Amino acid sequence: MTRTAPDRLDEDLPVLPARYTGRWVAAVVVAGAAVMIVYAMFTNERFQWDVVGQYLFAPPVLSGLLNTLLLTAVSMAIGIVLGIAVAVCRLSANPILSCAAWAYSWFFRGTPLMVQLLFWFFMAALVPKIVLGIPFGPSFFEIQTNAVISPFTAALLGLSLNEGAYMGEIVRSGIRAISKGQTEAAKAIGMSRAQTMRRVVLPQAMRVIIPPTGNETIGMLKYTSLVIVIGYSELLTSVSIIYSRTFQTIPLLIVAAIWYLAVTAVLSVGQYYVERHFERGFSPVRPVRAGRNSGRPSGPAPAVPAAAAASPAVELERLK
């Protein structure tokens, strides 16, 4: 360090950022690795990109993709509704409801999804006939279980009941994140428990619920591939049928991976917009100042509020 001039208090020196050599080294290493991976992918002929291109939009692949999307959407929809029901039961004051909800979560989270799928698919072995009627009394309606349980219904039952158990925990954490003051304020203006849940608690809980639900949806997209064990023709099943015939295993798995990645990208964008919707009121455009203990980031303190000056003429002489 050479000093060009002695320090003086009235100097106005330019300010420069600190220098970090490590950041540059790390950037070079990572960028280099990325280039090598991309280079290997396009020069290694065994990737067989021509075969990938040939099958990417093949009708059986697209119909498999459609089934995957259908299964994901319906299973998630049922799973979310079940999850809300499970969470509300779990937090209920009724001990039977609360225990039942706990047992449901315990069972469906505690057994492998593949076992559940196989179980639903082979339900006829356990319950050959489904009967509607008065318990221990006459029946109005009977049907063979095998007529109801197709690979699709078995897949739907397995995936959505499993999802309901996980969503239950996610919704419960969201509901519990809302302060007691909110439900008290809702009660105080005469709202019923259902109105409080629908209008006050759930809309706010959504901020906590959405990110893990995005995870679950993306997870579900890929868990649907497990239904290959019961022969429902979703994306991975369709692809596997082709490569078992042509032995082009790697390129066809790449086809499936590309579609899973593409759908995940779309879902991530969707999640962003859903999150933004439920941020209403939580990310102020013009931050003034959040109330104390409100747990929100507070902006710069305001000047004396303008309305204070314009408020009532009755002046209050405050002691102290």
Place this chain on the structure above:
Amino acid sequence: MNDPIVSARGVRKSFGHVEVLKDISLDVHAGEVACLLGPSGSGKSTFLRCINHLEKIDGGQLWVHGERIGYRRAGGRLRELKEHETSRQRASVGMVFQQFNLFPHRTALENVIEGPLIVQRRPKAEVRAEGMALLERVGLADKHSHYPGQLSGGQQQRVAIARALALKPSVMLFDEPTSALDPELVGEVLDVMVQLAASGMTMIVVTHEMGFAKEVGDVVHFMADGSLVESGDPRQVLEDPREARTQAFLSKVLA
């Protein structure tokens, strides 16, 4: 004197083994501003919360407008009311909380009209006009589309007062309405309350603002350790308290 709006007779309440309300009896008449004073933990907030059944009483009776709160007589016993009956009773009692408890995902106006719109199911146009008038009354008409997070603490509390007024309650409960506010914001909330008192609203105010109690209060109730120690004219109780417990408290607060 006319019939009281709020009557408490021998109200008792315990949390586990801790008795937080011991035999509280008092009346609040129409148009009266009653201030509940006392050290923290004396049970004044709990008593206030019992009046709209946010807390359940263990004994005694609480009446608002000639209606028993939270219970009905069934034979020789009291049966707790169902939720929708309690909700109906609560709509005639406005409550303002220490922490405001505005709904953060709704604008100031939406907060104010939530009760009339959802609970009373009144038409939106009518309810909006009334809501704007209420915001005008608390000096915040220009902030109607702001979210609570965009308002100062004092402004939030004024919106909360407007929200409580929207159901046209016959009595307003204030639970330490200025205790969570920065000192420079206390005045604007107290001004609104002074105005409300001047308009003839029946108010029960739990507060540490001795100035408000003295200037605006019609009667002061001093509570300590779950008991009502002393009641009376604010000037008399605050300047010349009869009870030693009141004297000890005031000497600390006014020191």
